[in-house]
Amino acid sequence: MSARVGESDPTRVADALAYLQRLVDHEISSVGISAGQVDGLNLDAPAAVLDVLGRPDRALRIVHITGTNGKGSVARMVEALVTASGLRAGTYLSPEGTVNERIRIDGAPLDDESLADAIISVRNAAEASGQTLTAFEAVTLTALVAFADAPVDVAVIEVGLLGRYDATNIVDGDVAVITSIDGDHTDFAERWLERVAEEKAGIIKAGSTVVLGHVADELMPIIEAEPSDKIVRIDRDFEVLDDRIAVGGRQLELVTSRRSQITVHVPLHGAHQSANAAVAIEATESVLHVNLSDDTVAAAFESLVIPGRIEVARVEPLVVLDGGHNPDAARSLGETLSESFMVAGRRVAVIGMLAGRSPKRYLEALNAEFPLDLVVACAVGGDRGSDGTWIAEAADELSMAVVAAPSIDAGLRRALREGDESDLIVVAGSFRVLEPARATLRSVAAAQHD
Template sequence: MDYDAALAYLDDHASYDKTGRIDEPSTDAIAQLCSAMGDPQSVQPVIHVTGTNGKGSTVQMISRLLIAQGLTVGTYTSPHLERINERIKRNGEPISDEEFGEQIAGVADMEVITGVRPTYFEAVTAAAFRWFADVAVDVAVIEVGMLGRWDATNIVDAQVAVVTNIALDHTEFAGPSLADIASEKAGIIKPGSAVVIGETDPDLVSIFTDEGGASSLVRGHDFETVDNSLAIGGRALDLRTPTTIYSDVFLPLHGAHQGDNAAVALTAVETFFAAPLAEDVVHEGFANVEMPGRFEVLGVQPLTIIDGAHNPPGADVCAEVFFGDFHPEGRRILVVGTLREPGDMLAALRADEFDVVHACTAPSPRGVAGADVAAAARAIGCDEVYVHDDVETACRAAMQHADGDDAILAAGSIYVAGDARPALRKYAN
């Protein structure tokens, strides 16, 4: 199966994407597929990461720290920004088109043998497990797709289970309370798992500590970010873990929240090794972190930024970084599209504080029509609002009317960030 055929196979399974058998949530299907493949998810130790926001960044930090320690690391994340290969990496390098086709072909063969029709996400997840086994990674760092307990990734038995934070999201599948969300995410904790908890609400923390892991470490008590300062190109951090204080750590990501993610990631890796890390390993690992699409600066004249925040808590953090750390002096221009109720997202993004809003339809079957996004923007007080059919057109219009002192932010969904990235890079400098 070549790459195009693999994509066609996944498209043919896309109607099952995201929730699959939602009436009876279960990991049975992917477990059967992987069992027929010899349970590749059990070949190497696993660090499993869940949480409402910050999962992707934390996974990348963990992976880079492990690579700096000299391990061969498999990393599985979702969704992708531009190409699906980005989801499956070995030592930071995406799986090749040829290898991706081979792995999806293996999953397709198992569908015929087992009679189990996987969802899009289950098929890609099984392919990742299979490839990690084939290339013999030393450790796999796995990001939960959604929630945790019934997520396709949750057939792993994690040595370290990581929780970044809890906020209201995916309430159509779990909720309505934060405790309900936390309970679903706690499902990744297995009896032998050491648990690293980034959430600090005592009522939510207890849900994770009571789940039955082998041990628990909690942010604010066992580890923390001691200093979290703005630096050129990122953050300057002092991080305290259960064993050590690491000083003057540079992280090339924007936003104070990334400092909190760094403390979680470093504690997770220390927990995995059951030992502190050498300072040079810590500095090298964090210095090599890249996070495309997460408050990524593409150009400076005008300041051009994309961010894939997909829910109001993430959008609120995005706005805080944009207006706080960058405080642009010229006009502030927002390119925005979303997959959810636009009023909440626009309020969280502080759209009414932008001088111009270019509303567009996010490139997804669930994308809210640009006209509806524009109407929501006007309803919260935005004056200069334009409507576009797609992200590229909105980005082009924003760049054409931006001066060197202006700032453009494209946000509202990872799908918007993914389409905006190549569109804005045509003009960014």
């Protein structure tokens, strides 16, 4: 279902999108922004514009989600659970994909006309208040306006960067979710983990329920220092009682803090998705103040798809796409590949990463769980893009076999051409590699059918 039915005015839509394109995009060009180093980031401008808009967020129940890994998966799971409960969900996803794709209503991208309406409302409010917004701030406000216009019952909002100074933190979440805390958007200097935790804990507001995934005990004082109503934590207040590999995913049995006993099949690969499912169910029960039934959860997860998370894009050879870009994501990816797939041939990783990442830490974590026969180090274009030299150098330092490629397309084609049907090829390192890889696979498949 789209947010609005009707013909769109292409000129009006183009004018609205052009406004966004003229704005500075600090989030995409975020090299140098890390936990404890957030100079130039504040919420004054978007908060002022939100006030002029009449605080549309206050009409919504809000689940606000941050975490080093898992926040996108949890956001889509909560969206599905709210929808299966018979309510309307608006979902705002982290800055990947088109603006329409990032703002979803009832599980579908926002239609052009509704998007234009919301952008124009934001532009007018910014001009009226004399505020200059960044692109991400404007898109965040656009999502909130679109959700109120629809209207939706629950807004599921994924943090873009860290948390405390992220543009999404202009809202007060009824439920604040922290899926995990690990090494990303950090310089890995002394106290880096605590600094990451401090930034992510910034989304916790007075009166909110905090739902925690796997967070280290030593970080709990940081979480507890924030003004929340209640904290529920995985393995303490809710837990996965049984987690088994099943055909096409996982079979789970879990219990929530409200004592719901749920058994469900999750059609996703990886033990980390079991924890994500538990967090999502807990967050949904918390925001709706209900006990979810097996039938509701099964209906929500029946057709659940998380693009770019252990995404099987082809068989023979098996090609898996994953957008994770930090060491913890690489570790989970390696564990999942080792656990879920039998590989008779070569294990090849086609890797592309944005500037500011740590390819050595990433490759070391992936290779420890899923030993690789070859790394194809690829250049990635666009903002924050880089050539593959530093990836190749990191592989060399780790004594891994490596070749260079000028693009994801060239690297994936080489892996396909030089391998055979028994190989497993994983394309990973950034969400920026996903669409080029999909385009290559479509091109190769079309050529094979000619």
